[in-house]
Each structure stands twice: as structure tokens, then as C-alpha cells.
Amino acid sequence: MESRRGNPMAAEGEFSELAATRRIQRLSSHISPAVATPSAPLLQTEACVSRPKKLEVNGEALSLYLRGKHIDIQEKVYKFYNSRPDLLTPIEISMDDHRELCMRQLYALVREAGVRPFLYVADDPEKYFAIMEAVGSVDMSFGIKMGVQYSLWGGSVINLGTKKHKDKYFEGIDNLDYTGCFAMTELHHGSNVQGLQTTATFDPIKDEFVIDTPNDGAIKWWIGNAAVHGKFATVFARLILPTHDSKGVSDMGVHAFIVPIRDLKTHQTLPGVEIQDCGHKVGLNGVDNGALRFRSVRIPRDNLLNRFGDVSRDGKYTSSLPTINKRFAATLGELVGGRVGLAYASVGVLKVSATIAIRYALLRQQFGPLKQPEVSILDYQSHQHKLMPMLASTYAYHFATVHLIKKYSEMKKTHDEQLIADVHALSAGLKSYVTSYTNKALSVCREACGGHGYAAVNRFGSLRNDHDIFQTFEGDNTVLLQQVAGDLLKQYKEKFQGGTLTVTWNYLRESMGSYLAQPNPVTARWEGEDHLRNPKFQLDAFRYRTSRLLHSVAMRLNKHSKTLGSFGAWNRCLNHLLTLAESHIESVILAKFIEAVKNCPDPSARAALKLMCDLYALDRIWKDIGTYRNVDYVAPNKAKAIHKLTEYLSFQVRNVAKELVDAFDLPDEVTRAPIAMQADAYAQYTQVVGF
Structure with missing residues (x-):
């Protein structure tokens, strides 16, 4: 009898038999009643019909x-x-x-x-x-x-x-008579606000606070409005009270004080205040950032912003909040509006850059079939891959930040403690996630416009430079993601102790339960378009990933804290924690996008939003497909189907890309880039350079 190696036909036949056997086993797993879920169809099929035509978008x-x-x-x-x-x-x-x-x-x-x-x-x-x-x-x-x-x-x-x-x-x-600054950041301390070193020492004899910069590291730095136009500053400093005990002084923690820095009439710098210009920056050079040093600057006791803590005429400190940490948290909670605004503004920048890049991609033609007209560069799959998921993401972030603003507005009206905590964590996550994404997207848009994207008149340079700092001010993005991860771990602990979950994290109650069960071997294989475009599958996948990351990092922190301590364990798991925070924010974004699709009253607009929501969800799943494959949440055939559908959805979005960017309703005087003009773009572009 010949060996298999010596008989290629026999080997090929055996291979075919094995392939057929595997195929039968796979089909059996799809239709076996023993493992099918009661609520799910036994067999997912893809209809043998042609793909739908281009959407009509209102x-x-x-x-x-x-x-x-x-x-x-x-x-x-x-x-x-x-x-x-x-x-x-x-x-x-x-x-x-x-x-x-x-x-x-x-x-x-x-x-x-x-x-x-x-x-x-x-x-x-x-x-x-x-x-x-x-x-x-x-x-x-x-x-x-x-x-x-x-x-x-x-x-x-x-x-x-x-x-x-x-x-x-x-x-x-x-009315701008009192132009002012917000003097929190110091040369040596930015994100660690509790570590600020500027002091405000109470003088009971003169009923004044004395503001001092004790060392160069305590110089207030990057203070907007300080270099030229500011007349006042809200200065964050450690409130120091003299005592009659052996300590001599008592540090009550960081408080905010109104400090005049320039004369209201002459605009001259006031005695004891030193102001230096921080100079030319990478971007935002219309903002006059300066550095402030205080040398025994005296202010009235009433200049203490005393909502969360006050000092009486005789030097007694009172507060409705019992500890320094609670007062500090309440103070920062009231300042979260800047973070909310940056997340929303970053989406505005993303809309402008995506509009410029997509309008140009529709206009610009290059190559094509032999002896036929050139085609739009947006007809190339590679270009669709660059820009269409970005367009879908822009819509996703729009709805997420609108949701954040509504929650922030509700918080300002109700002052509900649970809502304050919710907004604080959500604003930290969205500000970090959205600004990081926009920063990368700006470079993609510039490159997608080729050499014309490098022309200053087409704005990508100024947009990139001006937006870049969004990743740093109002909280460094990496630090903010750690805040989100810390809050998730707190909620994780609350879940297993029967506590109350804040509004944003409610889904953990269900998804942690589903995580503890093994992935369904049937649904792991479903690859039909209806299933992949089902919002429940998409949201379950996002939340499963977050829950798994949360459980695993909690176990790792517990393990490492025994030998490294809490700080060492946190640092050992830091990248894991950042991934967890990003995964959670993506879950929140998708949930808000799905909700926005459902609530859209116009059918054609709703269909367009559904298309982009599906692209956003599946593109994100595909980008992290390794995670899903490692735990058998997605079988190989399903992973391949997700990839193919993502490419097809990008093509579908391309077909209505003009209508989708036009819906941002950004007039030409807002986009201002000649290559993004809705009429006579090349004529206006050449006119700019003098032709």
C-alpha cells in the first residue's frame, strides 16, 4: 500500500473528506437544539438577494x-x-x-x-x-x-x-470690565492639584490673606489671560491658619481666592505680583498665557471663595464638609464644566476636519479604468477605510457629548450627589477619549488630502496645532483615564457588596453576570448580516469586553498589592487600566449612538444614522478582534464576516458621504478651506495664491 506522501491524490482526497467533516460539524453546531438559545433563531442565513441601493437621506x-x-x-x-x-x-x-x-x-x-x-x-x-x-x-x-x-x-x-x-x-x-484668569497650574504641579504649593496665610490682625509663592516650583504657569489682558486671577492656594498649639499653623488644604493682579484703571501690574509671558506656543497663540509669582500679596478675607469652606474674623475655619478630601472633591466637581466644554469642542474640530477631507476626496479625481474618466479618490477602498469610519465616529462622539452636556445641565440644576459623581467620571472619560481620537484624525485628514492638505490655507496645520493641547489641559488624558478606571473598580466593588451603581455604570450589573458565564458557542459563529447589525449583539460585545477587562484587572491588582503595595500594583497594571477605561467609554458612546438612532423621528435620517452606527460598532470590534478571538467570543468565520461587512458598510457610507457631512451644516465661512468649498473649489484655491 502506498504511503500518503507517495500518493498525492489520496492525500488530497483525505483532505477533502476532513474538510467536509468539519463543515458538517460546523453546520450541526448551528442547528443543534441542545445548545441553541430559546430566544435566538436556530440558523442564521444570509438572504440571496442583491445589496440595497444607495440610501436616500433627508x-x-x-x-x-x-x-x-x-x-x-x-x-x-x-x-x-x-x-x-x-x-x-x-x-x-x-x-x-x-x-x-x-x-x-x-x-x-x-x-x-x-x-x-x-x-x-x-x-x-x-x-x-x-x-x-x-x-x-x-x-x-x-x-x-x-x-x-x-x-x-x-x-x-x-x-x-x-x-x-x-x-x-x-x-x-x-461685560468684560473684569477680565480674569484661572491660576491653578504651577510649574511643578499640574494634574496633582492637591500638591499645589502656593500659600494663602490668614493674618487675623489685619483680617487679610497673604498670598505667597514659596519657591520657583510654585509659580503659576500657563495661565490664560495673564500675560496681557487679565485684571484678576482666581488663585488656588493652600489655606494656612495660625494656631495656638505647638504646630503653629494648620493647613486646611487647597482653596480658591480672588486676587487682583492689575490696576483696573491703569492696567499696571499691582505691587507684589510678578507677571511673565510664557511666550510663543505650538498653537493657540491668540491666548496670552503667562506665569504669576506672588510676593506677600495681601487680599481681604472676603476674597476667599467660601462656598465649601470659610474663615471667620477671629480665624476660625468652618465647612459643611468634614474633611480636606471631601472639600477638595466638591471644589473640583464644580469645575468640571471646562472638561465638558473641551470634549464637545473637540467634536466640533473633528466635524470641520472630516468635512474638509471628505469634500476634497469627493472632488479630487485620480486614475481609473483604462481609457475611461478618472474616478474620485473616495471611490478607492483604501480612502474609504481612512475616512468613513472616522465620519461614523464623528457622529458617535457628537451624540455622546450632547448626552454629557445634558447630564451636566441637569447636575447644575439638581446638585444631586450621584449625578455629580456620574458627570465627573463621564466627562473625564469622554474628554480624554474624544480629544485623543481627534488629534490622530487630524493627521489622517491632512494626509488624505495629499499635498493640498499641507497648504496653510486649507487649515489642517492650524487645526492640528490649536487642538493638540486639548489632550493636556483640563486634565492630562492619561490621568483622566486612570480616574475612569478607578471609578470602575469602585463600582465593581459596589456591585459585589450590594451597593448602588451610578447611572453610567448600570450596565455592569448585567454584563458582569454574563461575563462570568462562558461565551455562547452558537452565537460565537453567527455571521449573518442581520445578526452583526443587531444593536444588541454590538452592545453586548462592547460590554462583555469591558466586563472581562474589569474583572481581570481587579484580580491582578489584588494579587500585586500583596507584594508591591497599592501604588506599586496600580503602576504594574497601568496599561491594563487604561485599556479598561477606553473600553468602557466606547461602550457608553455606542449606547448613546444606538439611543440616538432609535429616537430620530425621520425615517431616512434614522436609516443613515443606523448605517453609521453599525459601521462605528463593527469597525471598533474588528480593530480589537484579537481580544474577542482569544476568549472565543467570536469564531474565525465570524471575525472574517465582521471584516467583510465593515468594508461594505464603509462603501455604503461613501455613497452618502456628501449628504452626511452637509448635515453638519457648516457654511463655507466656517470651514474656510478652499478645497472644501461646495462650489468652484479649485477656482477659489488658485485665487488664494494669486492666479
Whole structure:
């Protein structure tokens, strides 16, 4: 008898028999009643019909659904600045001129256009953020400068102070007579706010606080509005009280104080205050960042922003909160609005960059079939792979940040403790995740536009440079993700102790239970399009991954803490923790996207949103397919089907890409890039350079 090696035909026949056997076994696993779930169909099949034709998208309905109830105020801002060429930022401008222009832009908004953002900071945050988005489209430096004045300086006064502070400062902040700064960050301390070294020592004889910078590391650094325009600063410092015991002094922790830094009439720097310019930056050069040093600067006792802690005339400290940590947490909780605004503003930048890149990709033609017209570069699969998941992500982040703003607004009205904790964690996660994504997307968009993306007039350079710092201020992104991971671990512990889960983490109750069970071997193999596009499958997959990561990192932390201590264990598991936080935020984003699809009233707009939601979900699953394969949550055939469907959905989105970016409703004066003009793009582009 011949060996198999010597008889290729026999080997081939045996291979065919094995393949057939495996195929029979696979089909049996699909239809076996013993393992099928009662609620699921026994066999998933893909209909043998042609793919659907291009969607018909009601662009007006989609745009109205996207832009919400504050369209009018944004249109007012767009129209005003478009009518004032003198207030538009030129392509080339010096740092000093840019700073003065941004101040004029802000004065014009308030005193000429009659838009008063400060009126909405506390009472209608949704409207405030809508104004900020519109202003940022005029100039990102202008948007940040407005945020420093109203959200940071103004917000600290009304959120950390009491009635006496609001009565004294509100009108001046609102009408820009009292321009101000938010002096938290120090040269040596940024993210670790509890480690700040600036001191505010109470002098009971003169009833004053003495503000001091004890060393160079305590110099306030990167303080917006400080270098040129600011007249006041909210200074975060350690409140020091003299005592009669052996200690001599008592450190009450970090508090906020109003410190005048320039004379209201002459604008001269006040005695004891030293101000230095931080100089030219990578971006946002319209914002005048400065450094502040204080040498025994005296301020009245009333300048302590005393909502969470106060000092009486005789030097007694009182607070409704019992510990330094609780007071500190309450203080930072009231300042979360800046983080919320950055997440939302980052989506605005993503909309602009995606619009420019996609409109250009539809316009630009290159190569094609032999002796036939050239085709649009967006017809190439590789280009669709770059830009279409990005477009879907833009929509996903839009709905997630709108949800965040609504929760923040509700928090400001109710002051509910559970909601405060929820918003704090959610804003940390979304700010970190969205700004990191936008930063990478800006480079992808620039490259997708080839050499023309490198022209300053087409804006990718300024958008990249101005947005880059979004990853760092209002909390470094890596630090913020650790906050999210820490909160998840706290909720994990609460779950198994029968505690109450905060609103955002409620899904853990169900998904942790499903994680502890093994993946269903039947659903792991389903590859039909209906199944893959089912929101339940998508959300279950996202949440399963998060739950698995949460369980595994909790076990690792417990193990390592026994030998390394809590800090050492955290550091050993840090990358795992960051992955957990990102996975959780993606779960929240997808849940909000699915909800937005369901709530869209127009059928055609809803169909377009469903298409993009499916692309967002499956693209993310495919990008992390190794995780799902490692635990047999997705079988090889299903992984392949997910990849194929993701490519097809990208093609489907490409077919309506124009309608989808048009729905952002960004007029040409907002995008401003010649290659993104909706008519005569090349004519306007050549005109810019002088032809």
C-alpha cells in the first residue's frame, strides 16, 4: 500500500473528506437544539438577494436632528463674524497681533453682537456650549479665550463663591470690565492639584490673606489671560491658619481666592505680583498665557471663595464638609464644566476636519479604468477605510457629548450627589477619549488630502496645532483615564457588596453576570448580516469586553498589592487600566449612538444614522478582534464576516458621504478651506495664491 506522501491524490482526497467533516460539524453546531438559545433563531442565513441601493437621506431632517435647539444663536454668531472681515483671523499673523485680535473678537461678541455667554454658564449650559462651538469655529484661540473668561474665571467665582461674590463681580465679568484668569497650574504641579504649593496665610490682625509663592516650583504657569489682558486671577492656594498649639499653623488644604493682579484703571501690574509671558506656543497663540509669582500679596478675607469652606474674623475655619478630601472633591466637581466644554469642542474640530477631507476626496479625481474618466479618490477602498469610519465616529462622539452636556445641565440644576459623581467620571472619560481620537484624525485628514492638505490655507496645520493641547489641559488624558478606571473598580466593588451603581455604570450589573458565564458557542459563529447589525449583539460585545477587562484587572491588582503595595500594583497594571477605561467609554458612546438612532423621528435620517452606527460598532470590534478571538467570543468565520461587512458598510457610507457631512451644516465661512468649498473649489484655491 502506498504511503500518503507517495500518493498525492489520496492525500488530497483525505483532505477533502476532513474538510467536509468539519463543515458538517460546523453546520450541526448551528442547528443543534441542545445548545441553541430559546430566544435566538436556530440558523442564521444570509438572504440571496442583491445589496440595497444607495440610501436616500433627508439632509435637512438629519441636520435639524443633529444641531438641536440652539441653531439660532450659532447662526447669529456665524452671520456676525462673516459680516466683519476685520475680525477674521488671517492665515499669517504675529503672536502679539493675534492676541489683540482675539480680545477684539471677544469685545465684539459681547458689546456689538449682543451675545452674553456668561448669562448661560450656570443657568443654561447647553446654550453656552453652543455659543462656544460657534465662536471656536471663528478662531480656536478665540473660543479658548472666551472659555478662560467665562467658564474658568467667571465659573470659579459663581460656582465656588457665594452671593457676595456674585453680587460684586458678575456684571464686570459679563461685560468684560473684569477680565480674569484661572491660576491653578504651577510649574511643578499640574494634574496633582492637591500638591499645589502656593500659600494663602490668614493674618487675623489685619483680617487679610497673604498670598505667597514659596519657591520657583510654585509659580503659576500657563495661565490664560495673564500675560496681557487679565485684571484678576482666581488663585488656588493652600489655606494656612495660625494656631495656638505647638504646630503653629494648620493647613486646611487647597482653596480658591480672588486676587487682583492689575490696576483696573491703569492696567499696571499691582505691587507684589510678578507677571511673565510664557511666550510663543505650538498653537493657540491668540491666548496670552503667562506665569504669576506672588510676593506677600495681601487680599481681604472676603476674597476667599467660601462656598465649601470659610474663615471667620477671629480665624476660625468652618465647612459643611468634614474633611480636606471631601472639600477638595466638591471644589473640583464644580469645575468640571471646562472638561465638558473641551470634549464637545473637540467634536466640533473633528466635524470641520472630516468635512474638509471628505469634500476634497469627493472632488479630487485620480486614475481609473483604462481609457475611461478618472474616478474620485473616495471611490478607492483604501480612502474609504481612512475616512468613513472616522465620519461614523464623528457622529458617535457628537451624540455622546450632547448626552454629557445634558447630564451636566441637569447636575447644575439638581446638585444631586450621584449625578455629580456620574458627570465627573463621564466627562473625564469622554474628554480624554474624544480629544485623543481627534488629534490622530487630524493627521489622517491632512494626509488624505495629499499635498493640498499641507497648504496653510486649507487649515489642517492650524487645526492640528490649536487642538493638540486639548489632550493636556483640563486634565492630562492619561490621568483622566486612570480616574475612569478607578471609578470602575469602585463600582465593581459596589456591585459585589450590594451597593448602588451610578447611572453610567448600570450596565455592569448585567454584563458582569454574563461575563462570568462562558461565551455562547452558537452565537460565537453567527455571521449573518442581520445578526452583526443587531444593536444588541454590538452592545453586548462592547460590554462583555469591558466586563472581562474589569474583572481581570481587579484580580491582578489584588494579587500585586500583596507584594508591591497599592501604588506599586496600580503602576504594574497601568496599561491594563487604561485599556479598561477606553473600553468602557466606547461602550457608553455606542449606547448613546444606538439611543440616538432609535429616537430620530425621520425615517431616512434614522436609516443613515443606523448605517453609521453599525459601521462605528463593527469597525471598533474588528480593530480589537484579537481580544474577542482569544476568549472565543467570536469564531474565525465570524471575525472574517465582521471584516467583510465593515468594508461594505464603509462603501455604503461613501455613497452618502456628501449628504452626511452637509448635515453638519457648516457654511463655507466656517470651514474656510478652499478645497472644501461646495462650489468652484479649485477656482477659489488658485485665487488664494494669486492666479
